[in-house]
Amino acid sequence: MVLVLPAPKGRLPWTNNDSDLANYMFLMATGNETLPAHDQFVLTKISLTGCGLSIVGALLSVFLVCYVPMKSDGLFSIGNMCLALLASQLAFAGAENAFPTQVMCKISAAVLHYLFLTFHCWALAYSVHLMMKLCRVLPGLRWKRRCILVAIGWVAPIVVVALTAVVDAPPTTGTAYQRGCDGDHAVYAVSSGHQARGGHQQGKHLVMTVFSLLPVSSVPWLLGLSSPTAVVMQYLFVILNSAQGLFIFLLHMLLSTQIRSLLRNRMNEGEPRQGEEIKMSKSGSTGPSHDITESSIVNVGCGMKNITSRRG
DSSP states (O other): OOOSOOOOTTSOTTOOOOOSOOOGGGGGOOSSOOOOHHHHHHHHHHHHHHHHHHHHHHHHHHHHHHHSOOOOHHHHHHHHHHHHHHHHHHHHHHSOSOOSSHHHHHHHHHHHHHHHHHHHHHHHHHHHHHHHHHHTOSTTOHHHHHHHHHIIIIIHHHHHHHHHHHHTOOOOHHHHHHHHHTTTTHHHHHHHGGGGGGOHHHHHHHHHHHHHHGGGTTGGGGGGGSOTTOHHHHHHHHHHHHTHHHHIIIIIITTOHHHHHHHHHHHHHSSOOHHHHHHHHHHOOOOSSSOOSHHHHHHHHHHHHHHHHHHO
16 A cells, blocks of 8 residues: 655655655555645645545434434445544544554554554445345345444454455555445445336436435446546546545435434434334335335345246
8 A cells, every 4th residue: 555655865765854744645555656746735635625524424424324313224334434534534534644664564554454444344244235235145144234234344354454464465446446346336336227217207216316326336446447647537636536435424324215214213302213213214214215225125126036037
């Protein structure tokens, strides 16, 4: 993992004598190509501002997950994703000080590698949750499903980081992070693409669904695979990913009709109505108004399965 710029002559290669926070693009850097000093300065300030907003958004999202009585595997995944994002951004902010030894630098790189990888693995776990819901895997066995999600989100990154340390390869983040991103949006793209047949209204819902799923799918991180000299792509990458916690709160949590309804009931009545709580808990979806996320994706997926079986 590239933490700092290549050190000029006279500096230790594992130290960073700059007191400012490094810009977010360092997390995907694999070579020595850099932007001009002015662009690096602006990206650093954007990273600092974005991390602050992201931490606030992630904290609010975790609060909503704990406060709203919706016991779904989807919210369980989103809550853990926000916790991983909180830890990774705090570690990123604190890992830019000068290190006295190369060992300390390697430990810091391993910690950053693990924490950011957990965020992407929880995005993958969210899509696995959708697949399990679609295929009706382990119905009624919530603890087993959550054990699978925890294994993907928290345990799998340990294996990746350990293998990276064992083979003693240069800890570049691009390939490791991409592993967490590759399968995240497959479920969304395939199953949501069939929603556009219903005219303008369904097209509007589809657009809102895409916006609600982008922050939790790790898709914006793919911008980091662009050329290091692509200034516009680097700016987009830093803006979208440094403030990812804020986008999760605004686009995925606040746009959820169910979360807003349950939150309104909790604030007005103290507890939601029994029938509504049961209905919300069973659906377990989080998404935009007229939610086309978990429940709609699963329904479309079931329809696709039925069509396929008929044709077979």
